[in-house]
Amino acid sequence: MDTIDRKIISMLQDDAETPISVIAETVSLSVTPCWRRIQKLKEAGVIRKQVALCDATKLNVGVTVFISIRTSQHSQAWLDKFAQHVKDIPEVVEFYRMSGDVDYLIRAVVPDIAAYDRVYKRLIKISDIYDVSSSFAMEQLKYSTALPVDYAP
Structure with a gap:
């Protein structure tokens, strides 16, 4: 490149x-x-897809929630089941397996607390989860989908 x-x-x-x-x-x-x-x-897969970026507020999903999940289950079967169910939740826009104290981090977008509660209830039904902790974003200070290109080989 x-x-x-x-x-x-x-x-x-x-x-x-x-x-x-x-x-x-x-x-x-x-x-x-x-x-x-x-x-x-x-x-080459460098450009994976071209999409439309929508305004979350205009789509009535302006509340961003970061959900930290800890589990005592670390088998591949548990992960496969959990991951598939989380991917099926439309409010979940990002989902990561983490290192450190938190096992999984989810970013979800919802219109309000009641909608988040429905997401929460879906999450806890999926599998054995030890702890779910949520933080609500108060203000978005930076948002970008653009990746830095200076590191490309």
């Missing part, structure tokens, strides 16, 4: 609808070679 690819990726992360002609001009390429580079980045 060279400097031109990094510039292309940065532009597409900023706005995936940027016309190829604009990208090509910015990175000093003609349209066809620029288009080919984008296709190669897609084929």
